[in-house]
Amino acid sequence: MASDGTRFTFIAGRTPADTFAVVGFKLKQSLSSLFSLEITVACNDPAIGFKAILDEFALLTIWQGDVIKRRVRGIVTFCEQGDSGKHQTLYRMTVRPEFWRSSQRQNCRSFQNYDIQYIFAKLLKEMRIRTHDALLRRPHPAREFCVQFMESDYDFIARLAAEEGIFFFEDEYLDDSDQKLTFTDDRCNLRGLGAFPYNPNAASESSTYCINTFRRSAQIRPAKVTTKDYTFTAPGWQAQYQEEGADLSYQRPDYEIFDYPGRFKDEQHGADFAKYQMDGWRNNVDFASGTSNSPQLQPGRWFTLTDHPREDLNSPWQVVSSEISGNQPQAQIGSSGQGTTLTNRFYVIPATQTWRPTPLPKPLVDGPQIGIVTGPAGEEIYCDEHGRVTVKFAWDRYNKSNEESSCWVRVSQAWAGTGFGNIAIPRVGQEVIVDFLNGDPDQPIITGRTYHAANRSPGDLPGTKTQMAIRSQTYKGNGYNELMFDDQTGQELLSMHAQKDMSRIVNNRDAFWVGENQLMHIKGENHLRVESEKRDLVKEDYSLTVSQTLHIKTEENMLIVNGSEYHVKAGSKVTLDAGCELTLQAGGNFIKIDASGIQTSAIVNMGMGSPGKGTEWNGQLPDELTPSQGKLTLGKNKAESSDMTVRPELEEDICLECMMNSMREDSAIVGGN
Template sequence: MDGLVFTCRIGELPQTTFQVSQFTLQEELSQLYRLTLKVVSSRDDIPLNEQLGDSASLTVTRNGVTERTINGLITGAEQGNTDGRRTFYIFTVRPKMWLMTLNQDSRIFHRRSVPEILTTLLKEHRIFFARDTLYKRHAEREYTTQKRESAYDFWCRLAAEEGIVFWFEEEQTLFCDCRLGMQADIDLTYNTHPETDETDTTAYEWSYGEYLCSNGTIQKDHNFLNPKYSLEHQRQSDDSGHNSVFESYGRFQWDEEGKPFTQLRLEQLRNYSKVGTAKTNCIRLRPGKIFTLQSHPIEAMNDRWQVISVTHYGQQPVASNDGGEGTTLTNEVAFIPGHQDWRPPYRYKPLADGDEVATVVGVGSEEIYVNEHGAIRIHFHWNRYDKADDLASCWVRVAQGWNGNGFGFMAIPRVGQEVIVSYLNGDIDRPIVTGCTYNGLNRPPLDLPREKTRTTFKTRTHRGEGFNELRFEDDKGSEEVFIHAQRDMNMQILWDNTTQIGNDQKTEVAHNRTAIIKNDDDEAVQGFQTLEVGQNQTVT
């Protein structure tokens, strides 16, 4: 068939069921496209619900040659006007990746790079993708949390953190981290009189502008392993000025991560410093494409340009018997210089909205599992994917009541204990244990409320049944300080030791008692003294 023709296929219905009256196709880098199809059918009884989730496609042909086919899923179906002979329908078509917006989950990815996580999510949702266009190094992350996010929001957040853009071609999803992964295979001719040009590669309106944007960024973080080191990186564009964006905490832990991250943040801030718009009739223009402009009277415009967004409009009046002009196809495209890397805008992590509880975990039957920093492993109660073992989390530091260099208080939560987890600066990837709680399984060491006047610090023998305890009784008339040592009790006093007892003292030694006095021994008894020796006594 000669000329410009639009055809569509809706689900399993015969292709002749519908004729395309008009369509709008909205596309943008790192966004889900939206195709709105207005079609006409001789049937007025097409069940709308049966079309939802089914496949659909729009094909654009010119002089019998297919220029482009857009494939996707039907996410919306409407029935419009009808005159008894012809009924209008409107179908909304989105990429299969759109299904990832319908769910919500919380999970943890361990020791995975961002591309590996992105690939995992696409595979889980059975989305066909191509991933051979990554040119930069993407470091492995020890701990990455998805928290009450849809799979799509989580996917986009991680991609934006590492400057990965995505777009759609035919029936596959493509993503890359550099413009080198895009195709540069379209030539456009500038012609303000499109009626004199019968090709599909005409740009008939053109504008280009440059805009004031933030021209620098300062990124600062903190690594507890090297607290005195200023973990700070800066990047500045070539422009003069001091319009920098400062961000602190939660982005990186090492210089090799901070340097590329800071560069990406600058590129994100400068996305729209140079941008142009055009109107063309080329359906092949889409995100992920680089085109070359020709025949513009200003030579600087005859260059390579990268498509960042485009909206296509198509009308086929013959389908709805509207008469008038023939089939038309136009679009409005936004572009940036072809040598520039466009980055998806940075997405901030969901902030932790409060503390939560978790259970301390470890290896096998080990009761105390800890590293050299006193950090432990925990299992969150919402974690459906990981077993309750030493791989359920990263090493989580434990806040202590007092600490310093080689001194302070240290009590390590043990496997099975319930702990309170907070988040440093609200960062869901940086948990910290700030306390412990009793529950229905782990009971307090006191008989409450009967022993409510007692304060105790009671430990438990490792792999045993014994305990050590320091206890205070504050019941009036029964005040007491109680110390229980399960085995040995050692005291080291480097100077004086003074003990004053207001009443009696009793000492009972079940075995031997040895006292070594390296100088004088003075003892004064103001009353009677009784000494009973059961066997021998030797005095020298």
């Protein structure tokens, strides 16, 4: 449609302001997307260098007379030199918003305990986007762990914005000659344009902005959203939220979107995400399309339609998208045809509705990754009350290798029961295998541990390939505890090493069977307390060697039965002390001592015969055990017995009378003659 007084100007890069004349353009804009301006210009210079234009700012201005009605500012992302005529050369360019630069950066990084306002601001600052607004009315709590994984900065921001029910657009401020990237979560933050009359005959009033066509539409969309998730900190929490559409009068209510995992770990995010998804899936249930001669109808604005013959359409509408086509053929020297025209094709929804983006897919991690366990400087084991640790991912170029390198990451254990199972905390500096629940980069979990060139396994592979070991390391020390199995044929071994103490509790029966020998070496004391009965059976010899004193005490009787000989030999003296009676009996003769006196058998030979001799002591010392590098080394199989110092044999026999005299005198020495 012709627009009296409408004209277009264009400036690009480092070229003078009057370098280009606009021949035509097409501007496509919509909420939560990057606008695209395709423009054709004529220029007297046939050889403008791309260096002066590409990645530089450009400005399209739409005038009505001398009044600016619209500005579109961006950067030139494409430039093509077209045909050259006698006087002019055509150039085609594509202009995108400054925010488009974020689509050219793909990254992997993580944010911990930050809300999306902080995340957006940090990324936009890194991209040197000059100004932006965050007009947020709803709460957007911080996220424990938020990962950008193999996605562009733009895709990352757009995805988070969709999850949080936030939409964005380029907002223009004509009075300040400014254009801002604006984020908002509520329709109340949109600016109004006032009333636009409906006029299907634009030719009669071309100088007045109006609506030429307006068509209302409706369609069936999902009726409700149900989201569900799980968090280990509240395993009994239902973690399910449901949101139904606002107006279901012309469709069935059982069109449901079920979303698992719902990507929330708390009630605030759970309830909000369900609502935002519902609004996103139904953002085009009730909409209208139309055409206008106004360049001001753009996403992020609302207007009131008037003078439409259908009264219920004369109400406020919010612009969701627009496509503005402008033609200015007279910019080419020698061209003929109509003058400047501008047509705006737009889509709108009722202004009472907050438009939200449809949920966007989240990138998935293809498989497990390698991580290095981290912690504070000087700490070897760093975990929380759940046994979680922090890790440094190989793709992380921003976080340092310390306790803030990641969120707390859960560790898979071989067995996990209520108060029982096994626990092994990965230590700082160790390499671990990190998987991701449902492929979600925000939910890492350690599923394994691996050795590498600088962190070798115990033993000396492949020489110790038959050994399987569980070896720990002393905390901030060089010791270790170990349980080792060796499956070498003919040398099978189960070995256990305790660096310091070892404790064992058996609540009922403890039984073990040794097929050959049992060797035990105790360098300190050995205490044994049996509260009931103790039985020992030795089928061959039993050697007991005590370097100092052997104490034996019984509360009742002590009974010793020998099949052949009982030999007691002392180096100095033997004392037999009986409270009531002492009897020596052999060969049918006896000596009995009691309170009544000393009684003997009928035959007493005084000064005759010689003493009997017992078998000499021939006991054996135990084999020696020497701990060496966690293994026990055996000494010689049969240790030589140590010599015992004994009193020499008497030169003369002792008579009975002399012995009786010594006993009456309580003397330890028996005098002769």
